[in-house]
Amino acid sequence: MKTLAVVKVVMVAAAMVAVGDAAARNRRQASGCFWWAGECKEDNKEQEPQAQGDAGQNATEGISVRQHQHQEYQEYASCDNYRGVCVPYYLCRDNSIVTDGAGIIDIRIGGQKDNVTRSSSECPSYLDVCCTSPLPPTTTTAPPTPYRSNCGTRNYQGIDVRIQGFKDNQGQFAEFPWMTAILKKELVDGTQKNFYVCGGSLIHPSIVLTVAHCVGKLGASQLTVRLGEWDTQRNYEPHPYQDRGVNAIVIHPDYNQGGALYNDFALLYLDSPAELSYHVDTVCLGIPFDYNHCLVTGWGKDKFGKEGVYQNVLKKVDLPLWDYGRCQDALRTTRLGRYFNLHQSFVCAGGEAGKDSCSGDGGSPLVCQNLETGKYAQAGMVAWGIGCGTAGVPGVYADVPYAYDWIVQEADNLLRNTPGYTRSYWEVKH
Numbered sequence: 001m002k003t004l005a006v007v008k009v010v011m012v013a014a015a016m017v018a019v020g021d022a023a024a025r026n027r028r029q030a031s032g033c034f035w036w037a038g039e040c041k042e043d044n045k046e047q048e049p050q051a052q053g054d055a056g057q058n059a060t061e062g063i064s065v066r067q068h069q070h071q072e073y074q075e076y077a078s079c080d081n082y083r084g085v086c087v088p089y090y091l092c093r094d095n096s097i098v099t100d101g102a103g104i105i106d107i108r109i110g111g112q113k114d115n116v117t118r119s120s121s122e123c124p125s126y127l128d129v130c131c132t133s134p135l136p137p138t139t140t141t142a143p144p145t146p147y148r149s150n151c152g153t154r155n156y157q158g159i160d161v162r163i164q165g166f167k168d169n170q171g172q173f174a175e176f177p178w179m180t181a182i183l184k185k186e187l188v189d190g191t192q193k194n195f196y197v198c199g200g201s202l203i204h205p206s207i208v209l210t211v212a213h214c215v216g217k218l219g220a221s222q223l224t225v226r227l228g229e230w231d232t233q234r235n236y237e238p239h240p241y242q243d244r245g246v247n248a249i250v251i252h253p254d255y256n257q258g259g260a261l262y263n264d265f266a267l268l269y270l271d272s273p274a275e276l277s278y279h280v281d282t283v284c285l286g287i288p289f290d291y292n293h294c295l296v297t298g299w300g301k302d303k304f305g306k307e308g309v310y311q312n313v314l315k316k317v318d319l320p321l322w323d324y325g326r327c328q329d330a331l332r333t334t335r336l337g338r339y340f341n342l343h344q345s346f347v348c349a350g351g352e353a354g355k356d357s358c359s360g361d362g363g364s365p366l367v368c369q370n371l372e373t374g375k376y377a378q379a380g381m382v383a384w385g386i387g388c389g390t391a392g393v394p395g396v397y398a399d400v401p402y403a404y405d406w407i408v409q410e411a412d413n414l415l416r417n418t419p420g421y422t423r424s425y426w427e428v429k430h
Contacts, residue, residue: 079122079130086123092131099134149276152284152367152375153177159278160238170313173230173237174279176297178202178378179314181226182210182268182363184218194224199298199364201283201378202227204425205273206418207411210363211381211398212255212266220246225268228280232299233312239279245271250410252403262343264383264398265406269414284377286404286426289368291321294349294379296397300361317355321368321379322348322394330393334386347380347399353391357382366397 076085091098122130158172178201183194197218200210208225215223223246230237248269256262274280295318299311322330327348332338342348349366350357357364366380380397387393400407408426415421 076128077124078133080132083132084130085133086125086128087131089129092129095132097131097134147277149281150375151178151282152287152370152373152377153281154374154376155278169315169317170311171230171297171316174228174239176314176316176367177228177277177279177281178283178365178367179229179297180208180210181229181232181299182208182214183224183226185222185224194226196232196299197223198362199300199382200225200268201365201381202274202280203282203285203378203407204411204415205276205282206270206415208268208270209365209378209381209400209407210266210268211261211264211383212251213257213261213264213383214363215249215266215268216251216255216257218249220249220268223249223268225270227274228277229314231313237279239277242274242280244274247271248414250414252406260343261383261398263345263403264381265345265403267407267410267414283365283367284370284375285400285407287370287373287375287377289377289379290371291368293371294319294321294366294368296349296357296361296364296366296382298357298361298364298382300357300364300382317350317357319349319352319355319366319395322351324348327394327396331386331396334393336386342396345399345402346383346396347402348394348396349380350389351392351394352389354389357385357388357395 076087078084079086085097087097154176155172155174159174162172180200180202182197182200184197185192186195187193198210198214200208200214203209225244225246226241227244228237228239228241230241246268250267250269252263252265254263255265276282295316297314297316299314324342324344324347328340328342330348330351331342332340347366357366361382364382365378366382367376368379369376378400380400383396383398385393385395388395408423411426412423415425
């Protein structure tokens with residue numbers, strides 16, 4: 001049965017009662033009421049209009065008194081895809097609702113064929129018919145569906161707007177909703193300003209993953225995490241970014257600060273959870289991925305050294321992962337020398353001329369796609385390199401799967417008192 005929506009139809013009833021029909025009407029109304037009225041009384045004298053003055057006007061007033069004893073308007077259900085309404089059959093003539101009251105009092109019950117289609121399947125009462133409404137069709141707007149978080153979902157076409165003509169690998173707005181900007185708060189001429197420090201990724205509504213060398217020497221109160229950012233210089237995005245303070249910084253206990261950057265992992269515990277939506281969501285952890293379908297995002301410099309310029313709009317670069325042995329061999333051909341040993345907490349990617357992460361990209365996520373689900377999992381974080389975009393020399397990234405157990409354990413400690421949190425968050429979603 002089709003869904004019935006309620007619409008209001010104003011009924012204006014008026015009728016001319018012929019004297020010759022009075023006896024028949026009195027017999028029909030011996031009980032003192034009309035059958036369609038909402039309530040019947042034994043004595044209908046108070047309800048009958050008095051034949052004085054203009055008969056049509058008084059008849060109308062009499063019917064109005066009877067109806068308004070109950071409600072000003074009668075409510076009817078819609079039908080025929082909102083093009084019609086279910087009304088008593090005597091209000092429908094030639095598939096149009098009677099709006100001038102003609103013939104309503106002289107009720108015709110059966111025996112006569114009107115151009116009316118009864119539809120008990122659409123109208124709630126068998127004595128109601130579906131009749132074309134004199135009012136424009138009304139439609140109901142369904143409430144917006146609440147956003148359901150889905151880690152690692154890349155919005156290839158952006159959200160609400162798609163920018164055409166990009167030539168320098170810029171990403172679309174909200175294409176990578178897990179991307180975060182980590183900012184340092186500083187006072188400049190008495191005014192607090194935020195300065196970009198590095199990138200990060202949202203792995204839980206309350207936790208951002210980044211590299212230790214970016215935040216290891218800063219206090220939590222000095223940092224702001226910006227979620228949903230895209231163009232760092234202008235505010236014209238269709239959805240606003242979200243800023244969060246940092247309550248705690250957790251650094252990997254084996255992080256090497258001496259310059260080699262072993263175990264370059266850090267977690268930022270936000271002062272309030274992110275509001276997840278299409279432009280702010282998490283990246284997956286701990287799921288399998290394809291080594292040849294990876295990319296890195298960030299706002300870092302496009303070149304190494306003084307000639308490099310930081311990017312206003314978030315950029316993306318497709319990079320394949322390298323296996324450990326091949327990467328170590330390639331790095332030994334650089335100034336690192338033939339005896340260089342690559343630590344197991346690193347992974348390598350890139351090695352194509354002009355395609356690389358660079359200065360300022362530290363902490364930015366390297367993500368790879370799971371070809372079965374299409375989701376993206378985090379494979380690494382920008383850590384260091386020899387030059388930038390040199391052919392045959394890959395960039396070096398902190399290996400996120402290597403540190404997965406530590407990440408989950410520390411996140412579990414941070415979130416233990418969070419309402420609704422269970423450790424299964426990592427097992428099920430990520």
